[in-house]
Amino acid sequence: MEKPTEISSSKMFGGYNKRYKHFSPTLGCSMIFSIYFPLSPPSQKIPVIFWLSGLTCTDENFITKSGAQRAASSDGIALVAPDTSPRGLNIEGEADSWDFGVGAGFYLNATEQKWKNWRMYDYVVKELPKVLSENFEQLDMSRVSISGHSMGGHGALTIYLKNPGKYKSVSAFSPITNPMNCPWGQKAFSNYLGSNKSDWEQYDATCLIRKCNKISVPILIDQGEDDKFLHDQLLPRNFEEACKSVNAPLILRLQPGYDHSYYFIATFIDDHIHHHAQALK
Numbered sequence: 001m002e003k004p005t006e007i008s009s010s011k012m013f014g015g016y017n018k019r020y021k022h023f024s025p026t027l028g029c030s031m032i033f034s035i036y037f038p039l040s041p042p043s044q045k046i047p048v049i050f051w052l053s054g055l056t057c058t059d060e061n062f063i064t065k066s067g068a069q070r071a072a073s074s075d076g077i078a079l080v081a082p083d084t085s086p087r088g089l090n091i092e093g094e095a096d097s098w099d100f101g102v103g104a105g106f107y108l109n110a111t112e113q114k115w116k117n118w119r120m121y122d123y124v125v126k127e128l129p130k131v132l133s134e135n136f137e138q139l140d141m142s143r144v145s146i147s148g149h150s151m152g153g154h155g156a157l158t159i160y161l162k163n164p165g166k167y168k169s170v171s172a173f174s175p176i177t178n179p180m181n182c183p184w185g186q187k188a189f190s191n192y193l194g195s196n197k198s199d200w201e202q203y204d205a206t207c208l209i210r211k212c213n214k215i216s217v218p219i220l221i222d223q224g225e226d227d228k229f230l231h232d233q234l235l236p237r238n239f240e241e242a243c244k245s246v247n248a249p250l251i252l253r254l255q256p257g258y259d260h261s262y263y264f265i266a267t268f269i270d271d272h273i274h275h276h277a278q279a280l281k
Helices: 060-065 069-075 120-135 151-162 183-193 205-209 230-234 236-245 262-280
Strands: 005-012 015-024 029-037 046-052 078-082 139-149 170-173 219-224 250-255
Touching: 015 069, 015 120, 029 060, 029 120, 046 120, 046 151, 046 262, 060 078, 060 262, 069 078, 069 262, 078 120, 120 139, 120 151, 139 151, 139 262, 151 170, 151 205, 151 219, 170 262, 183 230, 205 236, 219 230, 219 236, 219 262, 236 250, 250 262
Parallel strands: 046 078, 046 139, 139 170, 170 219, 219 250
Antiparallel strands: 005 015, 015 029, 029 078
């Protein structure tokens, strides 16, 4: 497997934001990911939080806008932010709309032939962790948590629920919690996975939680009450009801006045970093 090439480095709160480029056999294209390395003794292995970003985003949005590095530095945690889809493949229609194709991988493995390269689930769950473990020995890939925003919140929840024991904890901001029942999800799933809705359920957190075994660490979700996507796209109450039906521990915080933006994320990100830090000890 190709060794990642460092393409930038910036010091922040004593640690470093670094960006890397590598060829992904899973996706069939070059990919970029960002890592924030906190300052730590060379002998000390660093736990990891994966951050999955939302529609139209790249690896940079979270790293440049969230301010998460302050808390990550304090808690001694590395932040890993992959991109949101394959890029540069020039598939017909890949850039026709902002909510599908480029920048909109939905963290699934597409089964429709046209979109065969859209395998962000395998990239995030399998390939990228392998790249990290083989090239960054300071990272402790046995202590990993996952978080995300919007489409990335959907990704974090579904990946966590589909891989019991792999991640110590999960959290999300404004996640798409029931994509089978919202326009964004229906558009993505029908194109990536085909028309059989039973195939969609494996990437729907509201469906997955009902089949989940006991969850020990509460799921943390922050949702802005003034988010324009709340009622037709995000549907957190559906997820909350599903959690209640199986007694899954959920902390759903509805935050008055906040919207869907990184202003909202930056306001509450420290709570999420500390939530994961407790689980990663």
